[in-house]
Structure formats: structure tokens, C-alpha cells
Amino acid sequence: MPFIKTTELNSKYNHLEKMNVSELLQKINSEDKTVADSVERSLPQIERLTEKVIEKLKSGGRLFYIGAGTSGRLGIVDASECPPTFGVPHNLVIGLIAGGDIAIRKAVEFAEDSENQGWEDLQKENITEKDFVIGIAASGTTPYVIGALKKCNEKNISTGCITCNEGSPLATTAQFPIVVIVGSEFVTGSSRMKAGTAQKLVLNMISTAAMIQLGRVKGNKMVDMQLSNNKLVDRGIRMIMEELNISETEAQILLEKHKNVRNAINNFQNG
Secondary structure (H helix, E strand, C coil): CCCCCHHHCCCCCCCHHHCCHHHHHHHHHHHHCCHHHHHHHCHHHHHHHHHHHHHHHHCCCCEEEEECHHHHHHHHHHHHHHHHHHCCCCCCEEEEECCCHHHHCCCCCCHHHCCCHHHHHHHHCCCCCCCEEEEECCCCCCHHHHHHHHHHHHCCCEEEEEECCCCCHHHHHCCEEEECCCCCCCCCCCCCCHHHHHHHHHHHHHHHHHHHHCCCCECCECCCCCCCCHHHHHHHHHHHHHHHCCCHHHHHHHHHHHCCHHHHHHHHHCC
16 A cells, blocks of 8 residues: 555645635644544553663663754744753753754755764764654655664664554654654645644653653652743642641751752641
């Protein structure tokens, strides 16, 4: 059966330029509603990959996301949010994008077409067998990502992927593939839409589940979050108040002393 990019199929809608704003928004929203169901159908794949990621992280390894364009940016977003949210080191979850950091803001022409550059970028991070690499590509055909995963496989480095096309070269290369079939986009081929949303949902699931399993959440609270702005300081104070049943002033004093919600709670409880 030939490989077909369902993400490139013609939109179910036509003459978009003739629709008014209300019609456009309603139809985009209608398509977006299908994404969570598509992700649900891939839960067994997501579970297998996530369990392997947790195993690697618990053994001292790191998690890498590697992608191009929208997919690369989504990986970088998820990686960059792990330290402030869960208090983990910045080098525990690393996002790499074809074209380097400049490509986060501005598209770098043909950066994704190199089959060797992805592996070279991973080598700069001193990748080892302890680590886990997730290639992200809606199309499943991005040479930058596929080339990197092939080299990882050769070097006995565990690989996974998040893609939106069944039977794609990326899905057949990854050891732990996640394939979320979202179908055609509202604007034909614009995979930053449903495909991008699906990838974001899956990334949230992987990193959040992993951090919880690593002990970075207590109850349902981000007790290891970095107190990097007033909003987070206020949240931390409320967490301490709720957990210890103390006043706001007492919670504030504890947080200022220990600089961390978990430490503040533990020190109070341990006397």
C-alpha cells in the first residue's frame, strides 16, 4: 500500500476566502474538536513511549526533542517549560530545531532537508545510550529528523517519534512511534493547525507524566516550580497555606526562608 500523506489531502472545505469571520471560526473550531479523539486512539503508543522515557530519565538519561519548523518549535516549547514548571535542570529535556535557535522565530530555508545535520546537532549535546530521542514531524518525511533517528538507532540510542501520517518513513524508523491521524487540515497542508495541536497535546502528556513519575508533583501541585515571577510566588504561598493550614504571612515567611515550596512544607512538617 503506497504511503499517503493524509495531512496533505485537500481540505473538506472550499472557497475559504468567501466565508465570513464567523463561518471561518466555527469551521476551524469544528475541525479542532476532532484532535483530542485522534490522540485518544493513540494512547497505547503514547504509553509505551512514555514508559521508556521515564525509564531512561530515572537511569540518569536525558530526553531530546528534535524537529523542524512548527514541530521543532513545539518541542522547544515543551522542553523549555520543564525547568520552571517542575524545577528540573535545563539540560534534562532538550529541544533541537533544524536551522538552530534562529529558526525558532524565523524559518531557515532548506534547513530540514539535510539528512546529516540532525545527528550533528545531537552530537553537540554529547548524546549517549542513556538518552532518549523523540523526532517530531507532522509529515513523517523530514530528512533532518529521520536521519537523526537512523543514526541514533545505529548507536543503540532509543528513539521515538510523533507524526500524523501512518506508515511514514519516520514512523517506520522510530523504535517507539506515536502516530496521531488527524486527516486533512482546514487550510490544505497547513499542519501547524490540527497536526500541530495534536503534537502539543502529546508532548504535554509525555513530559507531564514523566515529571510526575519522577516525583516532581505532590498531590496535584507543582511544588518544585521555579519562583521566577510574582504570580508564581503567590501561587507558592497559596500552596503552602493550603498544605499546612497556616496564614498567608506564615506561608510567605516560610517561602522566603526556603526558596522552594517543597522545602518549605517539608521543613515545617519535620519541625
